[in-house]
């Protein structure tokens with residue numbers, strides 16, 4: 457064992473804090489104005505404060521943590537009305553979109569006995585982890601010329617070996633909403649899971665702001681499960697995701713030493729801090745606050761579009777939400793060079809491009825400074 461890394465005797469408080477502060481300073485902060493590639497943002501003061509108040513609470517032990525259990529139930533009910541989930545749906549508070557996607561496939565595999573899952577080309581890489589863990593086989597559905605799932609091919613691919621079909625509302629690379637309603641019609645009784653990790657807390661507010669948005673949630677009868685992430689556009693602290701299922705999950709285990717509850721989530725012990733922080737954030741901002749924040753993100757997205765077009769970049773699609781991606785053959789090189797210059801932008805693979813997520817921490821001033829730097833990099 458490295459004795460320096462795990463010292464025999466405890467070190468000085470001051471000495472420890474010096475090292476911690478240095479490490480903390482090296483993490484790029486959203487407030488730096490240099491982060492354009494993240495789907496998370498800086499939490500509000502109230503969010504941080506409430507998070508730190510629940511540091512010792514365990515959502516996995518509801519008998520012991522009755523307070524956070526109540527907050528959790530209220531959040532899950534409030535969000536279920538945003539996504540038209542039935543009153544008796546099952547909701548599970550989990551740690552991220554990845555966990556939600558694993559739960560969806562786990563359940564589909566168990567209930568059908570099948571192992572093949574149809575994934576749109578846009579599907580997040582978390583589905584590959586899910587397939588590996590669950591020994592399932594991903595079958596990719598090609599996209600049409602608009603980067604959306606090819607519905608004719610979907611029809612051809614459907615047979616009785618399929619465990620589930622996935623649709624995405626807010627694709628990671630382009631922020632597209634896939635035609636979930638049409639997909640539901642095609643797949644019939646086959647399990648349809650909607651990955652709304654990003655879009656789930658954007659689309660409802662865009663609708664309220666008067667944007668035309670396709671149906672994507674439990675409003676569609678064929679949607680069986682949906683995951684959304686408050687730690688993305690919900691502005692909660694990390695990690696927080698909610699998994700909704702129209703029907704109760706068939707699998708659960710008894711957890712006798714923990715207040716006699718049954719557990720359905722993958723993780724047992726899990727922090728109550730983010731769900732409590734999200735309860736506070738939702739109540740502090742109200743729907744009006746979220747609408748204002750999202751309206752500003754959309755205005756900034758349009759501004760970014762204008763600025764990047766002015767330096768010769770072509771958008772891959774007209775953004776539907778606050779994700780804007782631009783054609784760029786040398787995307788990997790450009791992203792690396794921008795990183796060297798202190799900027800975090802990300803890239804798309806299909807097609808190759810530069811990707812910007814216009815989160816609440818991004819403003820026009822940051823966009824101007826980043827555009828200047830980017831124009832030097834792409835020449």
Ligand SMILES: Cc1ncc(COP(=O)(O)O)c(C=O)c1O
Pocket residue numbers: 495551552553554555580582624626627628651652653654685
């Ligand atoms: C559409 C989509 N699904 C799932 C995920 C995975 O979420 P997490 O990293 O919170 O597990 C992401 C992450 O960006 C995503 O964009």
